[in-house]
Amino acid sequence: MYSKTKTCVLNGLNGYDIDVEADLSTGLQAFNIVGLPDLSIRESKERVKSAISNSGYFLPPGRITINLAPANLKKDGSQMDLAIAVSLLLAIGVIEYLPDEKTIFLGELSLDGRIITFDGALPMIISLKELGFKKFFIPQTIKDEVNIVQGIEIYPVSHLKELVDCLNGITEIKKEEIINVNLDEEVKYDIDFSDIKGQENLKRAMEISAAGGHNLLMVGPPGSGKTMIAKRLPTILPKLTFDECIECTKIYSVAGKLKNNKLITQRPFRSPHHTSSPISLVGGGKIPKPGEVSLAHNGVLFLDEFPEFSKQAIEVLRQPMEDGKVTISRVNSSITYYSNFVTVCALNPCPCGNYGSQTEKCTCSQLQIQRYLSKISGPILDRIDIQVEVEPVKYDDLSSKEVLETSFDIRKRVEKAREIQLKRYKNEKIYNNASLSARQIKKYIVLDEKLEKIIEFAFKKFKFSARSFNKILKLTRTIADLDGSEEIKEEHLLEAIRYRSLSNKYWS
Structure with missing residues (x-):
């Protein structure tokens, strides 16, 4: 008896889809998980067996093998519990409906069958959406974290039995409404x-x-x-x-x-x-x-x-x-x-x-x-x-x-x-003056002859490094932007130099 479901694993902030294959065969009783699982996944067999049993279902005696593919990718995280349980229940015929290839199951199982939260849900779902996955069964407790992702279907579930009944068409799980975030409201702080x-x-x-x-x-x-x-x-x-x-x-x-x-x-x-x-x-x-x-x-x-x-x-x-x-x-x-x-x-x-x-x-x-x-x-x-x-x-x-x-x-x-900077750097992959590269400094920060002499004098007097020199130019550009001036003036440069001279007092 064989079945397959889909889940996800994280590597940093990137999610990768994982095939969870379940195979039940005759032989000595065993439950093995293969495919480079870490300790949290190897322990999931105990959680999955107890969750299935306490939800009113029973695994037949025999040899159970769970394969997590691709096998060359290291797997970690308890979020695979739900996909493993669904794959097993499909294999033994408890679940009659076979989810399509674009359905993802995410959630940790408690011993009584509850589907509980896990870390990293949002980056997983965003990554999988980019890979073309549209339908997600997730724990009820994390719906507010992921209901901001547009263009997908989210089905929050609280218990394994609830999910089984839904997949068999006995009950229906209400699809979570995707919300539009309003960022126009003023952020309130207790300090000022x-x-x-x-x-x-x-x-x-x-x-x-x-x-x-x-x-x-x-x-x-x-x-x-x-x-x-x-x-x-x-x-x-x-x-x-x-x-x-x-x-x-x-x-x-x-x-x-x-x-x-x-x-x-x-x-x-x-x-x-x-x-x-x-x-x-x-x-x-x-x-x-x-x-x-x-x-x-x-x-x-x-x-x-x-x-x-x-x-x-x-x-x-x-x-x-x-x-x-x-x-x-x-x-x-x-x-x-x-x-x-x-x-x-x-x-x-x-x-x-x-x-x-x-x-x-x-x-x-x-x-x-x-x-x-x-x-x-x-x-x-x-x-x-x-x-x-x-x-x-x-x-x-x-x-x-x-x-x-x-x-x-x-x-x-x-x-x-900042608006001035965004407009100026609209064709660059930067959003503020501090992010300017050496090439971009030459392009966007131009000093006249008088200002060149001032910064040359300061460079020699304070023994600035090349990095400090670039920092002064970036600061000068910001001070001019605050002043609403596209042209860099003498007072802008002098103020920027003043902010770089303290190290000579304490660290020279």
Whole structure:
């Protein structure tokens, strides 16, 4: 007795259709699963047998073989349980209706026959839709995660018996309605830029960072507002587009961090603790999962107390910060996750935090300060576009009754600058100034003779690297966009140079 059904396996964010073949033959009683299954799939035979039994059906004695094809692709994940059970029930004649080739079964089985949730449903279904599959039987609990995918039929099921009765034509499972997502509604935040007293220079730097997608580093004493303002950066970033929402939701789905199975419509903000390991930052594990750099995709990765991170943890950020993606390699395969984020780093100028203070005495030795700051290497500093020194908040600013600018007001300017960039780069595969390549910089950023002399002088004085030179040009372009000017002016360039000169004070 033979039958076949279809399911899916994930490799990173890409789903692949899998044939689940069931064969029942006479012989000594056995239940074998072949086709490069991992431990979670090898264990599924116990879940499947119990689920079938507790749903009122019985497997005949004999030899059962389940083949997962193609055999050269490693399979993992409990989502194959449902397809295995349906294939077995087809083979023994309990299910009379043979699903067509374009029907996919996804779901983990509990011992009592309930069909329960699993990680990675959205990227699986999107990938399979692109492969031409249209009909999906999924757990009832994840319908809100996948009912945003247009052009498919989704049938949410809560129990194995319910599915069997549906396939046999006894009952009917209502098709899930596909919804159109409305992203025009204003995203509500509990925090706002109007909460911040003073720090106008830092606010300006944050606005430039948001407008161009630039990485930012803050150096200042404890209590000066570095963490407070960093947490408010997402409130001035442009609203997520639908494609960006899908990208973020796919990552969180694979990571098992999707709350209430809802589409992510807010810019992610990730703030890992400084004790985080390199693997927790970039992702990994036996079955590679997304790390913090991927969970921050299309949002903000905030690294507070930056020098307190291990040297190795800091250095693994190089590739994701530069490429906008992270690749996790294993012996049999490599997996790539998105990691296009704005990095915001905050640190004290020394271990005690008072180095350079006019009011407090620094208790650190020169060697301690050097060791503390040396954790941040030149290549990492080169990848941070904006460097800002944060001063303590003045009493006059704290006690001021002045009505301060809101995040909404700042975001309007940021969105206007982003619109200029989108229009300018409509024929390129980039969306902001921070993503410009060296070739694109030459094409889109033109300096007159006077500005060329200014940047040449700064290059020699501050001993900028080639990467820093390009960062200055990108910053200049963003500052001009915020000013609504297609022409780059002297004040735009001078402001950009100022944001790149801090490393000479602390790391020269």
